[in-house]
Amino acid sequence: MKLCRFNGGRLGLVEGEQVTDVSAALQALPSQRYPFPTHDVFIAHLNELRPGILEAARAGQKHAASAVHYDPPVANPGKIIGAPINYKAHAQESAQDSNIGHGRAITTIGDWGMFLKAGTSLIGVSDEIVLRFSERRNDHEVELAVVIGKTCRQVKAADAMPYVAGYGLSLDMTLRGPEFQCFRKSIDSYAVLGPWLVTADEVPDPGQLDLWLQVNGQTRQQANTRDLIFDVPRLIEFASSFYTLQPGDVIMTGTPEGVGPVVPGDWIEAGVQGLGSLAMRVASQYA
Numbered sequence: 001m002k003l004c005r006f007n008g009g010r011l012g013l014v015e016g017e018q019v020t021d022v023s024a025a026l027q028a029l030p031s032q033r034y035p036f037p038t039h040d041v042f043i044a045h046l047n048e049l050r051p052g053i054l055e056a057a058r059a060g061q062k063h064a065a066s067a068v069h070y071d072p073p074v075a076n077p078g079k080i081i082g083a084p085i086n087y088k089a090h091a092q093e094s095a096q097d098s099n100i101g102h103g104r105a106i107t108t109i110g111d112w113g114m115f116l117k118a119g120t121s122l123i124g125v126s127d128e129i130v131l132r133f134s135e136r137r138n139d140h141e142v143e144l145a146v147v148i149g150k151t152c153r154q155v156k157a158a159d160a161m162p163y164v165a166g167y168g169l170s171l172d173m174t175l176r177g178p179e180f181q182c183f184r185k186s187i188d189s190y191a192v193l194g195p196w197l198v199t200a201d202e203v204p205d206p207g208q209l210d211l212w213l214q215v216n217g218q219t220r221q222q223a224n225t226r227d228l229i230f231d232v233p234r235l236i237e238f239a240s241s242f243y244t245l246q247p248g249d250v251i252m253t254g255t256p257e258g259v260g261p262v263v264p265g266d267w268i269e270a271g272v273q274g275l276g277s278l279a280m281r282v283a284s285q286y287a
């Protein structure tokens with residue numbers, strides 16, 4: 001199932017070139033009162049909602065998939081977790097280009113650990129990436145995103161996959177510089193997720209997916225998730241060895257080689273095999 005949020009909070013079922021409004025299915029969610037949960041309630045109930053989504057699709061209004069405004073497919077991720085230097089060739093380019101590493105020793109993801117991006121940095125693919133400090137270097141990073149479906153902690157890699165709700169395409173936009181990653185990568189609009197969530201049952205092997213990114217029509221990144229250093233199960237093991245993972249938490253699995261700068265006015269196009277694609281404008285804050 002491919003599910004999107006669109007046009008200001010509508011829930012959509014994506015089939016081919018069509019988005020069907022299935023917002024009626026959200027009526028089945030339990031009503032919430034303060035204090036609200038710290039996880040995403042829709043993702044937490046996704047499996048129970050499936051029959052209602054299919055039912056709602058029978059009468060739901062249909063839109064052209066090219067004509068809707070895509071909001072991030074996870075409305076309220078409790079955490080957006082990043083995976084640094086998780087492709088060997090990206091680790092090599094980071095060690096060679098001092099503007100990427102800024103003097104930090106490029107070791108391994110096992111040594112560096114993971115990092116968090118602020119929830120306020122999250123946007124969908126119909127919005128603009130707004131460079132906050134456009135005089136500094138701002139890089140694109142295309143990544144496979146994993147959305148957690150069930151609460152887990154200290155889960156082993158061999159047991160990790162049932163905790164995945166689905167997958168998406170993400171951009172881990174990055175301001176280069178001396179600050180910590182959690183600060184540089186948390187600027188508003190620097191976490192892109194979408195266009196939709198593809199449920200895990202439609203992705204038999206997240207470790208065999210092509211991913212690519214172009215800037216103004218020129219290929220910058222072209223890789224396959226088979227080259228991840230920590231693959232999806234190992235990332236879940238690693239993240240959950242420190243954090244409790246909750247429904248709706250997003251793990252951006254790391255970027256392959258080919259990262260590079262973007263400037264206001266650029267167009268970024270990107271895709272992950274089977275998960276959709278995006279085309280987004282880069283704006284400056286004052287544009």
Ligand code: MN
Pocket residue numbers: 082083084141143172252254255
């Ligand atoms: Mn990244």
